[in-house]
Every structure is written in C-alpha cells, then in structure tokens.
Amino acid sequence: MxxxxxxxxxxxxxxxxxxxxxxxxxxxxxxxxxxxxxxxxxxxxxxxxxxxxxxxxxxxxxxxxxxxxxxxxxxxxxxxxxxxxxxxxxxxxxxxxLEGYQISLILDQVIQDIVHFSTNEYTNHTMLRLIEKMVSLCPLEEPKFVHSVQKHLRDFIEDPDAMRIILKMVYCCSDELKSGLKDSLLCRIERDPSIVSSATAYILVVELYENGTERDKQRIFEMCRERIGKLASLKWGSHIVHSILQTGSKQEVAVILQNLNNKVRLRSLLSTKYGGVTVQKMLMLLDVPDLVQVFTILQNMKVSNSIPLEAAESLVLSIIKTTKEPSIVDISSGFLIGGREFPLSAEAGLGFFRVKRWMLSIFKGEKVELEVTEIPLFILCLTEIAVYKDNPGLGLLRQHLISFIEGIINQHNLKESRSKK
Missing domain, CATH: 1.10.1240 (Methyltransferase, Methionine Synthase (B12-binding Domains); Chain A, domain 1)
Structure with a gap:
C-alpha cells in the first residue's frame, strides 16, 4: 500500500x-x-x-x-x-x-492575526491552552501577546469567544501585565458604559468586581451607580447589580438599596422578569417596613394574587404557629400594656383596634384570625412594637415574610412566561 x-x-x-x-x-x-x-x-x-x-x-x-x-x-x-x-x-x-521555543513559534503566528485566533470558535480552544503554556514556558512572550490584545480590545469585547481569552489572561498572566490589561478594559468600558450590560462583557465585569482589586471594584461601582435602575432590570446588566448586592461593601450595598428601594423604582423592577429577580436578591437585605412596601406594590399591581391557594394557607398556618412563641407573646403583652398607636402601622392602614384584636388573641393563646393579604401588615405591627419594646424575637417572622414575597414574585414570573408562549 x-x-x-x-x-x-x-x-x-x-x-x-x-x-x-x-x-x-x-x-x-x-x-x-x-x-x-x-x-x-x-x-x-x-x-x-x-x-x-x-x-x-x-x-x-x-x-x-x-x-x-x-x-x-x-x-x-x-x-x-x-x-x-x-x-x-x-x-x-x-x-x-512542545518545548518553549516551539511555543514561541506558534505565538509569533498567533500575534500576527490575534483577532482571528481569538474569535474563531475552533482556534479559541487552542488559544486557551496556549496561554497556559506561554505563562509557564515563555514568560518573555507575554508582553507582546497582551499588547496585541490591548490593541484590539473593541473586537474582543464584542465577541463571546474572545471574551474567554481575556478572562483566561486575567487569571493566568503576571500581575503587572494583568493590571495593565484590566486598566485598558475598564477605560474602554468607562468610555462606553453600555458595554457593562452587553451579553458578552457582563461576565468580565462581574469577574473584575468579585475578584479584582479594591480599585477595580470602585471603578466598576462608579460606572454602574448612575445607571443602576436600568441595569437592575436588564437580562445581563442585572447580574452585575446582584454581584454588588452579594459581595459589595456595606456602603456600596446601602447606596444600591437606597437607589432602588422606592416606590417608583420597585414598581419598575417588578414589571420585568429580570427586575423581579433583582428585587428577590434585595429582600434579604431589607427591613420589615421595606418588605411591606414591596408587598404593597405587588398588591397594587395585582401580582399578590399569583401565589397558589395551598401555599398561602400553609403560610398562614406557619405564621399562626409562630405566634405561640414566648417572644411573640411578650410583644403582644407589651402592646396591650402600652396601648399606644404606632406610626408605620397606621401609615400602612392598620387601625388601632385591628392591631389590638390581633395582640389580644396572641396574648390569650387563641388563633389569630388572619387573611393572606394581612400577613405583611401583621408582621409590620409586631416589628414596630418589638423595636419600641427592644424585643429582638422576630427573625423567624421576617423570614416568613421574605419567603412569602419571593413566592409571589416567582409565581408571577412563571405566569408571565407562560402567557407569552
């Protein structure tokens, strides 16, 4: 043959x-x-x-x-x-x-056509492994490689395959080159903030925020700060907001919550699927009055009707069971002894006599007559009384309220997605 x-x-x-x-x-x-x-x-x-x-x-x-x-x-x-x-x-x-000198020969060919090698779906796989070999065997080639990428950042940022190359470089390259590359990327994004919410670049922004230096985080936060309301409702931009809420400093999280936690912004967020997910991420960070405000907006949007009847009834039973706890009984007795009105509850539409009826039932150990839609208001008045009486025993009720609102948003999103199909 x-x-x-x-x-x-x-x-x-x-x-x-x-x-x-x-x-x-x-x-x-x-x-x-x-x-x-x-x-x-x-x-x-x-x-x-x-x-x-x-x-x-x-x-x-x-x-x-x-x-x-x-x-x-x-x-x-x-x-x-x-x-x-x-x-x-x-x-x-x-x-x-391959030996180092052979890797260098490959790199010479790659650098001459860096955009093709990084954006082509097949060459991209080789590039990811080539970067690892370059870092270990050819450190002197790193600067040329990184500079060639920096010259074509626009092409890289707009391509998902090329974005994988940048992420690999951010992980693997030397600290000095990595710092220069990140600075070039952030400068590029600062010139065009819309890049932050693009389908290709958002993952890079999240990576730099979660694992970058304090300076990287600060620059990204400032880029997002003025556009936070819009980003929080977008498919890809919302991931960056979630990252700040989960890993940001207390000051940054406080700024985000202050920006988003108002009636206008909440209504806007809850009107979209991705904004609804952002609100769910916010729930664990909100206090009870703010949680009640979220629920009130859901009610006004007719969204609160989305939760299944069985789930609603189960939640009511859980709440009623919790009222048997000694800490909750202490709160009710504190109200009955004081007999004063509480401004947040009154502002939410809770009259003195309705609150008194609930507190009296708790104190006597009787079943609290409670409708599903009254749950947030019930927890709000307990919270306000507890704060006044310096009683900290409301953690479980607050968690019930968070789970309740999460369930409503989930069911609403599911209902909306089915209706679109």
Missing amino acids: DSSSLCNAACTRDGSQFIQNNIDLASPSDVSSVLRFTIGHILRLSCNSFGNFVIQKIFEYALPHEKSEMAWTLLKDVKTLCSSKFGTRVMQAILPH
Whole structure:
C-alpha cells in the first residue's frame, strides 16, 4: 500500500478505526513506518473528521524525535490547523509535548492575526491552552501577546469567544501585565458604559468586581451607580447589580438599596422578569417596613394574587404557629400594656383596634384570625412594637415574610412566561 492509499483509508470511518487498533498493537518500528507513509499528508489528515484520530494515535506512540518532526511539520501552518474543527484537536493533543521555543513559534503566528485566533470558535480552544503554556514556558512572550490584545480590545469585547481569552489572561498572566490589561478594559468600558450590560462583557465585569482589586471594584461601582435602575432590570446588566448586592461593601450595598428601594423604582423592577429577580436578591437585605412596601406594590399591581391557594394557607398556618412563641407573646403583652398607636402601622392602614384584636388573641393563646393579604401588615405591627419594646424575637417572622414575597414574585414570573408562549 502506498502513502496515498493509506491516507485515503485513514479518512474513512472503518479505515481510521482499523489503523488506530493496529497502532495500539504495533512495535515502535511499525509505528515509524506508518509515520513515514503519513508525514507528507499530515495537515490534510489532521483536518479530517477521521484522519485526525490517526494522527493523534501516531503521535501518542511516536518516539521523541518523531514527535518533534510531526510538530515541526504541523507548525508550518498553525492557522489552517487550528481553524479546523478537527485540526484543533490535534493541536491541543501536541501542545503539552512542545518545548518553549516551539511555543514561541506558534505565538509569533498567533500575534500576527490575534483577532482571528481569538474569535474563531475552533482556534479559541487552542488559544486557551496556549496561554497556559506561554505563562509557564515563555514568560518573555507575554508582553507582546497582551499588547496585541490591548490593541484590539473593541473586537474582543464584542465577541463571546474572545471574551474567554481575556478572562483566561486575567487569571493566568503576571500581575503587572494583568493590571495593565484590566486598566485598558475598564477605560474602554468607562468610555462606553453600555458595554457593562452587553451579553458578552457582563461576565468580565462581574469577574473584575468579585475578584479584582479594591480599585477595580470602585471603578466598576462608579460606572454602574448612575445607571443602576436600568441595569437592575436588564437580562445581563442585572447580574452585575446582584454581584454588588452579594459581595459589595456595606456602603456600596446601602447606596444600591437606597437607589432602588422606592416606590417608583420597585414598581419598575417588578414589571420585568429580570427586575423581579433583582428585587428577590434585595429582600434579604431589607427591613420589615421595606418588605411591606414591596408587598404593597405587588398588591397594587395585582401580582399578590399569583401565589397558589395551598401555599398561602400553609403560610398562614406557619405564621399562626409562630405566634405561640414566648417572644411573640411578650410583644403582644407589651402592646396591650402600652396601648399606644404606632406610626408605620397606621401609615400602612392598620387601625388601632385591628392591631389590638390581633395582640389580644396572641396574648390569650387563641388563633389569630388572619387573611393572606394581612400577613405583611401583621408582621409590620409586631416589628414596630418589638423595636419600641427592644424585643429582638422576630427573625423567624421576617423570614416568613421574605419567603412569602419571593413566592409571589416567582409565581408571577412563571405566569408571565407562560402567557407569552
């Protein structure tokens, strides 16, 4: 069999499998013979759906000097090899075995066409592994590589595959180069704040905020601060707001809550799916009066009717059971002894006599007559009395209220998504 016949066979399913099976059983000299037949067609085979497996198998069993020969032949056209769906697999297979000078040769070709290598869906896989090799074997090549990326940031920020390259560099590169790259990225985003909420760049912004330096976090926060109301309602921008709420400093979280926790903003957030998720993230950070305000807005928007009847009844029973706790009984007795009105409860529409009726039922150990829609108001008045009496025993009721509002928002979002279908 001549080399053309062998290569043609390797490009078929059965022929490829037959050759691979025989290489597994072959002696080193037999493997060398197969290599001699295929070396002249190695690029064509590497880019073939079946032939690439044969090349990978030969490389696995080849002697060190033969592996070097195969690598040198393939490195003559890195772009063609890596741009192939199948060729990129071969490149990824040989990369771990290459020396530093060979990695440098690949990098020279990559840097000349950095945008293609970073944005192509197949070359991208090779690039991620190449960066790891560059950092470990060719640190002197890092500055050229990073600078080439900085020159084409606009192309990178707009492409999801290229964004993976930037994230890899942020993780792997030296601190000095990493700092320069992050500064270039943040400057680019500051010039065009809409990038923050794009489908490709938001994950980078979240990464820099959660794992960057204090200076990185401060710059991102300032970029988002003026647009926080809009970002909180967007599909991708809301992830950045959630990140600030979960990992930000107390001062930053307070600024976000102050900005979003008002009737106009809450109504706007609750009118969209992603804004609703943002409100859910806020719930654990809100105090009871603010939670009641959220519920009131849900009521006005007719959203509170979304919660299933069984879930609502179960919640009422849980609340009533909680009123048996000694700390809650102490709160009720404190109200009955004082007999004063409380401004937040009154502002929410709770009359003195309704509150008195609830407190009297709790004090006597009787079942509190409570409608589902009264739950937030009930917890609000207990909270206000507890604060006045310096009684801290309302953690469980507050958690009930949070779960209740979360359930309403979830059911509303589910209902809305079904109606759109």
